[in-house]
Amino acid sequence: MKKSPLSVHHLELRVIELMQLFNSLDPTPFLNKDLDRSAEAYIENWALLFPANSRLHITIHVEHLPGDSNATALMTEAIHNHFAYKAELAHGELRQLLRRGRASLFIGLAFVAACLIAADAIAQIGTGSVATIARESLTIIGWVAMWRPIEIFLYDWWPLVRRIDVYKNIRYARVRVMQGNKTSSLHAGTDTAGTSPLRTGQVRDH
Helix, strand or coil: CCCCCCCEEEEEEEECCHHHHECCCCCCCHHHCCECHHHHHHHHHHHCCCCCCCEEEEEEEECCCCCCCCHHHHHHHHHHHHHHHHHHHHHHHHHHHHHHHHHHHHHHHHHHHHHHHHHHHHHHHCCCHHHHHHHHHHHHHHHHCCHHHHHHHHHHHHHHHHHHHHHHHHHCCEEEEEECCEECCCCCCCCCCCCCCCCEEEEEEC
């Protein structure tokens, strides 16, 4: 059975110069600099629209292209490093979340057990309205204490997994840097990363 081809999505960005794509407060060398936050958010939100196995093509149109450097290679490596680092951070956040969920589950179960035991003890002592209210209150309070681990294991973990997949996908997007209609001297291969818009962005999907 023949596999259907992966969908390809295109993002075209326009900036005056490449340094607009990076955090101006970051003193580290070019290849290790953080992306500008608005640029990073723009690319990330765009990639979130598509399945994790989509092919992403990103083209940066630059008005003033550096003449003494290979812009495509520089941007590819810089953005590759940035989103690889973002994926590592998200992995760490996921591990912490699941660790916190396990601890919350243990505490919640212990508290529920204590509340149910206390409610059962009250039921054996008396059957009046006060005893009934106390028993029902303990039961409700005990199960309410379980809301946090339930929230973590049902809802909180999968958005993080989705973001990790997106970061990995952007990390391997195809990147080109162009001046006008002319592509810079080297085309990136498939091991590339996404880029960012400070001026305008256009999306084309195939």
